[in-house]
Amino acid sequence: MRSAGNDIVALKTISTKRTGNKRFYSKILSDTELELYHQQAFGEMPFENFVWLLWSVKESMYKFLKRSIPHLFFCPSKFIVQHIHFPHYVSGIKFTGNQLENTDLCDEDFCRSIIFFENNIFYSRSVIQDEFISTVVNDSENFSKICWGLKSIDDASYENQSKEVRVFILNKLNYFFPNDNLRIEKHPAGYPLLLQEEKEINIPVSLSHHDHFIAYSFIF
């Protein structure tokens, strides 16, 4: 399945009190996923970050699958996250500038997980920082053909988030396809399409934005 799926969650905007309420987190986590938090060593990761990590993985999965299943609704319980590998929560990479791209990291820097959806297996790579959690997913363990980037922006109005994430990904794509006059439009089913004039380019793209953070992913 050739697709792209990503998500970014701005952690400063979420309510830690509300996230920690069973009524809230039980709509995102299954009992077995909750057990993962208690069974595994997640360093100093607060529970609310674990909840939003799984949200981010599941939202990315929804976007990845929406391209091939346009009628799919987002239901977190349909995606079952297993085998979370969490190497170095505190000592891992630090987001010190205002931008991060796949070339800045190696596979060991990510929080990795395996996701099951209707007997199919998928894989995630997440960057976890104090201010955000950003995830990309794939149907292969090999992420070498996936380009992703994330960035902080000053103006967090919804309109600007949407505008800036498009500029961000097109700047990157223009690096690979100079003078191709690329643009992004939304498919009626809701996922983004990459177009050159009126022709669709066969590069699945995924866009995400939340508060002061924007992120993209695409696959070659």
Place this chain on the structure above:
Amino acid sequence: MMDRQVILDELKKVLAPYTENKEALNNMHDQTELIKDLKINSANLVDIIIDAESKYNIEIDMDSAEKMMTVGSCIDVITEKTNQQP
């Protein structure tokens, strides 16, 4: 049975904290989409479900919640759940 217009007006108040698009909120109707038209971030969808549960003293399971993509489907779910109350 609750009137759909009453639920729609109450739903505006539930959704208000999560959208900047006040014009679309004021003019919302059954076909208005929460994410596409009201520009609500998907990360707030669980907040909206919890707020609706509290407002109507109902429980919305995620199988029902997944249908809540438009204002009309939100009203359908709220109506169904309130009608199930003893």
